[in-house]
Amino acid sequence: MKNIFNKWWGTASVFVAGVAMLSSCNKELPQPTPIVPPTPSGQTITQLLAGNAKYSILRAAITRAGTALTFNPSDASAVYTVFAPDNDAFIASGIPNETVVGGLPVATVASILNAHVIPGVELKAADLSTAFPNMYLQSGLVLSSTPPIPYRMPVFPSRRTGGAWFNDIAIKATDIDASNGVIHEVSRVFFPPSQVIAQVAAANSNLTYLMAALQRADAGPPAGAPQLIPILSNAAANLTVFAPTNQAFQNLFTAMGLPTAITTINALPTQTVWGIVAFHVLGSRAFSVNLAAGNSTAASIMGVAQQINVTGGTVTVRGPGNVLPTTPATPYSATVTAPNINAINGVVHVVDAVLLPQ
Structure with a gap:
């Protein structure tokens, strides 16, 4: 196996504007008329939330966060897209009432709320992409404002046949219009x-x-x-990792006739191990809800495609090398046993078998 991964690694328009010459003949040129933007009408996001009892916990959270928020839902001149958890969403996420919100640290509440808002954008349901990879947008949660890489928490709204999503959270009501943006109601809180x-x-x-x-x-x-740990440690990256469990590695070693101890990994050629691990990493973020029903493929960062199947909510994935010596005509798949473990730079799906690219 040691050499099988070497062969694949390697790799204005000019606009010209004409200038019109004006002859005045002592005539005074007309003065330009200022363009005045229309005054927003209707209710702001704050007013919409205040008028609906099912957002009482969200209102309490906004009050608790106070000036730590990076957005102002009362600002009629601003534009926001808000993915708003209603009371049921807070309760489903372990925050049962306004009293609990009031007992949380201000910084914690603010980070949660800031991550639910896309500032400067009014994103309607029809604007959500149905293609994969998903839309990559930055929320109001600032992760680092330090040069050279200032960045904010990315969020991934999408639309599929089964509905609309905010990351892996279902959107249960869309396009609630406000004078300063739009609200989409989500079914859980994004932490x-x-x-x-x-x-x-x-x-x-x-x-x-x-x-x-x-x-x-x-x-x-x-x-x-490249080395892989620095890639998986890069906060500005956007990745998906299918992560095999300890038992998955032990099962592979048993099938190969090797000791099942963790020390077996250090006995394998480094390039072989690199190719196997890199095959588990996709160069974009794929929540389980974003994967197409039925069979599809996704390219790993090593260039070899994974075969992915989604049937009845169960996600399986396999590689070209996922065959056993005893049954070479019947490839085996890894099943996702713990999906959608969020990280700053991607998502992890725990799987019960090791994927083999060759």
């Missing part, structure tokens, strides 16, 4: 992640074999290939 993918994996005791494989791969990647 912004605080870790990148590498940290998520390192903190999961069921992914210790994967972390060992990442470290082994980075000890000697193919010529010109």
Whole structure:
């Protein structure tokens, strides 16, 4: 297996405007008329929320956050897209009432609310893309304002046959118009992640074999290939990782006739391990709700396509090498057992088998 990954790694319009010459003959040129934007009419986002009892917890959260918010829903001159959790959404997410909101730290409440707002954009349901990869938009939650990479928490609204989504959260009501933007009602609260993918994996005791494989791969990647842990640690990246469990690695080693101990990973060639691990990473964020029903493919960062199947809500994925010596004509698939683990720079789906690109 050690050499199979080397062969694939390698790789104004000018507008001219004519200038019209004006002869005045002592005539005074007309003065330009100022363009005055129309005054917004109707209710602001604040007024719409205030007029509906089902948003009482959200109103309490806005009050609790106060000046820590990066948006002002009362500003009639602003434009926002708000993905608004109603009371049922807060309750489903473990925040049952206004009293609980009032007991949360201000910074926590503000970060949650800021992540539900896209400032400067009025995004209607018809504007949501049905294509994949999803729309990549920045929320009002500032992750870093320090040069050279100031950035905010990205969010991924989308529309599919089964409905509209805010990340992996269902949108249950769309296009509630306000004078300063639009509200889409969501079914759960989005809790912004605080870790990148590498940290998520390192903190999961069921992914210790994967972390060992990442470290082994980075000890000697193919010529010109990047190390993987820095990629998974890049907060500005946008990735999907299908993460095999410890048992998944042990099952693979058993099928290969190797010891099931984690030390087996360090006995494999580094380039082989790099190719296997890189095959589990997609270069875009794919929540389970964004994957097409039936069969589809998605290219990994190593260039080899994964085969993905979605049937009745169950997601399976496999690679060209996912066959057993005893049944070479019947490829086996990895099943997603824990989907949509959010990270700052992507999403992790835990799977029960190791994917093999070759």
